[in-house]
Amino acid sequence: MKELIKRLVETYGPSGSEDQIRKAILEEVRPYVDEARVDPLGNLIAVKHAAKGNGGKKIMLAGHMDEIGVMVTHIDEKGFLRFGGIGGISPQILLGERVVFADGTVGIVGVERLDDPKDLRFDKLFIDIGAKDKAQAEKAVGIGWSAGYYRTFDDLGDRLVSKAMDDRIGCAVMIQAAKELKKTPNEVYFVFTVQEEVGLRGARTSAFAVDPDIGIAIDVTRTGDTPKGLPMAVELGGGAAIKVKDSSLVAHPKVKDLMAEVARTDKIPYQFEVLEAGGTDAGAIHLTKAGVPSGTISIPTRYIHTPSEVVDYGDVQACVRLLKGIVGRPIGL
Amino acid sequence: MGENVIRVCPGTVRVDGPGQWGRLAEEGPDTALDTAERLETKSFLKALSEGSGVSGYEGPIGAMVAEAFRPFVDEVRFDKLGNCIGLRRGEKPKDGPPVKVMLAGHMDEIGLIVTKVEERGFLRFTDVGGVDQRTLPAQEVVVHGRKDLPGVIGVKPPHLVSPDEAAKALKKEDLYIDLGLTGAEAKKLVNVGDLITLRRDFTELKNGLVAGKAFDDRAGVAVIYEALLQLEKLHHTADVYAVATVQEETGLRGAITSAYGVVPDLGVAIDVSFGDQPGVPEHQTAPLDKGPGVAVGGNIHPKVYEALTRIAGEQGISLQIEASPGATGTDAWAMQVSRAGVPTGLIGIPLRSMHTSVETLAMGDIKKAGRLLALFIASVDRAFVEGLRW
Known part of the structure; x- marks a missing residue:
């Protein structure tokens, strides 16, 4: 199983x-x-x-x-993606995660500089898919595209994680x-x-x-x-x-x-x-x-x-x- | 009454004197049971209040309601979620199938539910449906385990409370139930998930006021009962579906499924509203014993509201207007959007100390609400329902 x-x-x-x-x-x-x-x-x-x-x-x-996952809402001039949550996903947990789109495109969740960790909200986060600029990013993904966590299954013996x-x-x-x-x-x-x-x-x-x-x-x-x-x-x-x-x-x-x-x-x-x-x-x-x-x-x-x-x-x-x-x-x- | 609130604006209803409602005055022969055989409405409310039926576990109360309704209805059934549905058929109308109200x-x-049976036999719990945790310390309870067990909600002696703790209200996480049982005994008799009801005797105060638990909304069930009693003396062609709903406090759930099953032409919910009491602004409450509240707002069909207030005026029944700008947090909210939509009305019994075990109301308001409801039903015919179309 x-x-x-x-x-x-x-x-x-x-x-x-x-x-x-x-x-x-x-x-x-x-x-x-x-x-x-x-x-x-x-x-x-x-x-x-x-x-x-x-x-x-x-x-x-x-x-x-x-x-649960995230959805792209905006692509900026430098090719960074802004996004919103799908279901109960939290900004604290997304920080530093990688996410994956339907076609296999992988992105990294980055954060703006924060004066206080409590300021961490979705609007402070962005996704970096390795694009050099907006044009390149738009070739890879579009507004409204959804991504999920990018993680594998691990068998810990009695316990399973994914x-x-x-x-x-x-x-x-x-x-x-x-x-x-x-x-x-x-x-x-x-x-x-x-x-x-x-x-x-x-x-x-x-x-x-x-x-x-x-x-x-x-x-x-x-x-x-x-x-x-x-x-x-x-x-x-x-x-x-x-x-x-x-x-x-x-x-x-x-x-x-x-x-x-x-x-x-x-x-x-x-x-x-x-x-x-x-x-x-x-x-x-x-x-x-x-x-x-x-x-x-x-x-x-x-x-x-x-x-x-x-x-x-x-x-x-x-x-x-x-x-x-x-x-x-x-x-x- | 559920999570959302009804805001109440004190208002007066214009009384235009006796109207043209010949049908209403024309009361039929009193074919009802002898008064002695009838369960008096106050006794019924007492029995309901002292009974037990936390949301999702209304079985015992449902049986009580079915027995009380039975003499006044043609059939009683329970639907799959446990809603108790009594059908009182009207006289055969001349113009087609009967209207369904x-x-x-x-x-x-509302009540409590066991979340943990501790090693020493104490029970931890959380609430079902919105019990006010500030009112829980030192209450008596009944734990519905393998059998019903009496218990008390324990509190730390004040001598052992630090000044910091003393300044804070107790939370349900700080409280526990003591059954007097050892850990081994408690684990044998009680499971995680067993329901708990507060224990409180129905008390008669002065001036026709009564106090007890679960008036929200067994007061509404008592109003329906009173309306059924009153209908014995009236002619009506509408078929009346008297529904004691389940799981309102956890999300209007019984009303959702019972309205789907009944397919009514119009619906009236009867729930409680905020009664006047110290510390609560006047504009959010209604005084007790000045008649039931009749709600107006987006949840309410204007013509149902108009009919209720007009009949009250004509019949000299005092009432109060409750302005409900948004969600009423009552079964009316669920009924309104059932299937392709149901024109809906809402009657509220003013209630002090809502969601505590000392809810307080005036029996007079229940009587008046029951009479108003019966007169309204007697006035409803096919033409009225057609007139509700936009």
Whole structure:
């Protein structure tokens, strides 16, 4: 599974520019599903049909393909690019980073001279793509072009690190579950959504079209186990996290209980998660049409929205087993 | 009432004397249950207030609401998110299908949720929906673990507080819940993610005022109940969808899905607004027991507002005007943009000490709001709905 994770996290795909990552995911998931299509906003919807054709639930799983990034807003006379953020990216973390555009062009994030580090804002930063002047820069990139962090995957043994674990690790969990799930009594929609980082937008439209009985997002969550971090009960290596609440969702009590019951039955390590800030695609799914009972399986992740997001391989595998355990059984809600 | 605020401008409603509303005066025979069998509105509010139903976990309150609505509606159902929807059918209209009026009062309450069970058995928590953390120290709570457990929110003795600390308001991170359990016992009975409600008896103050928790917005549910009682005595052709919504405090979520499911021709939300109290500017509040507030502003269809105020004037129901220039932070905000749009009205019950466990209101305002709502519903017909088109 590590090869799959490496491929997904290293692929380019800021919100709104998901073509390359969608193509990669389609290749990976296609052998394990009965059909796959792309909706008008670019969501990839892959379906595994119920083995017996009826009686099961229509379950929508959502993992988002997009990653945070930056977008070029201006090119100056000397060929430096000014930019804005896509999703929750911070100027402090961008400083000194390299970013990469869809065509492979690499840029360095530089900063104006600051009297006080507190003055660091997006408007003090620029991207240097090595151009000598405006004309040369304009030949390489254009206004409105998007870039993501330029970082590789590293296997630290039990722990894995990369950019874009948020939420390619969720996508990887879904693909792996599709692969291992031989038969299911349910109609399972594996939806790889777009534009989650800019407002859960892909989940909103795909859920409207899929019209599921149950919604489950698979996404990352914070941990409270780093030195002097914000207190939170979730820890790396503590197993799959079952969400109780975040800013976008109060998990449906029955969906939450179902997840915990499957975890206990299948002896999968799990922990409950209360996230004080942040949301997932389940926030959009559960408000679709007349309402969809929804929950979230979270992969505990350190340093979210930095170029070095860290997950525990054991947790990842626990999430795969949990997801498989849920969608592979008949569900009575 | 959610995060956004309603600004209130004190105003008076011009009373034009009894109008031409023959239908309204023509009250039908009292076919309602004997008064003795009816749950009195105040008792209903007491039961709701002392019940438990934090946003997302409204089950017990929903059951209570369904039972109370049942004698006055043709059917009651729960939707997938737990909204309780009672349908009271009107008399068959002569001009086609009945108009659908949706009433929304949210039954969820703000509360707390366990974030950590500590080694010594103390619980750490955060809030759900906007509890005022300044009001938490020394409160009694119920922790909904494997079973309901009584607890108290502990505070450091003042003798041991440094002068620096004493000057600062306590934050929820500084507080903990004591269940009297050892660490091992607590871990057996309580999980991260278990819900917590504040514990507070419903108290009757003087002059018809009452105090308690969760009046925001079980007062709105009580208004809907009062309206259903009043409708027993009126003729109406509109079908009334009495909806006790869920998860308003976490983002108007129940109203979003219930309005989609009901597909109303018009909607009226009933929520609380800021009552007058010391330390709060007069122009942002409304006095208690001077009648419910009727909101006007971008969230409100002008003709729904006009009808509500006109009927109040004709029937001698005192009310107050609430000017709401932007988002009202109520279910009306969600209902208005459901599907292709829903003309919306908003009634507010003036409430002191909002989002605390000693919310205070006047029962008289609830009665008046219920009567106004019932009279408004009785006045609604196909022609009125057609007239709402721009």
